[in-house]
Amino acid sequence: MAPTLTADQAHARLHELTVIDVRTPGEYASGHLPGAHNIPLDHLDRALDALKSAAVHGDLLVVCASGARSTTACERLAENGISAATLSGGTSAWTQLGHDTHHPATTRTPWAMDRQVRLAAGSLVLTGLLAGQRWSSARWVCAGVAGGLVLSALTDTCGMARILAKLPHNQPHATDLDATLATLAG
Numbered sequence: 601m602a603p604t605l606t607a608d609q610a611h612a613r614l615h616e617l618t619v620i621d622v623r624t625p626g627e628y629a630s631g632h633l634p635g636a637h638n639i640p641l642d643h644l645d646r647a648l649d650a651l652k653s654a655a656v657h658g659d660l661l662v663v664c665a666s667g668a669r670s671t672t673a674c675e676r677l678a679e680n681g682i683s684a685a686t687l688s689g690g691t692s693a694w695t696q697l698g699h700d701t702h703h704p705a706t707t708r709t710p711w712a713m714d715r716q717v718r719l720a721a722g723s724l725v726l727t728g729l730l731a732g733q734r735w736s737s738a739r740w741v742c743a744g745v746a747g748g749l750v751l752s753a754l755t756d757t758c759g760m761a762r763i764l765a766k767l768p769h770n771q772p773h774a775t776d777l778d779a780t781l782a783t784l785a786g
Contacts, residue, residue, distance in 0.1 A: 626710030
């Protein structure tokens with residue numbers, strides 16, 4: 601199991617940590633720890649060499665929204681011989697304690713993943729209910745979404761978020777990720 605730091609512990613050591621944010625670019629854009637580098641969880645394997653280099657120069661702190669994805673990332677890093685800690689409670693805990701977050705200087709930022717999931721789930725349920733007025737079998741869409749939400753809560757994972765993360769607006773631009781990896785490797 602990966603070591604954890606509380607938000608206050610991480611705040612006190614922020615100047616000596618290399619922070620890796622494994623959320624989607626949209627979530628990262630909505631506010632991230634100062635100095636954090638965005639490497640979405642789906643791209644972690646591509647970043648292993650750069651993260652090995654960064655770990656030689658100092659401790660790594662992996663961050664996500666709640667701590668679930670960062671724990672997964674830390675486990676994957678450990679499998680590859682890279683030591684990293686996770687932020688307990690993620691950026692949610694960080695902001696609840698009033699610590700500063702930074703926002704990239706872009707004109708338009710994608711919605712946070714939880715907001716995208718709520719929109720998609722709500723739209724599917726509403727569509728299923730409306731279509732169910734004409735075709736009763738369409739109501740199964742609602743049951744499927746409800747079952748997925750229950751499973752998501754029980755397992756602390758989200759299949760819909762994994763699917764939405766693959767949409768083009770949730771992908772890091774190749775140059776952004778390449779620049780991040782070059783910075784970490786250098």
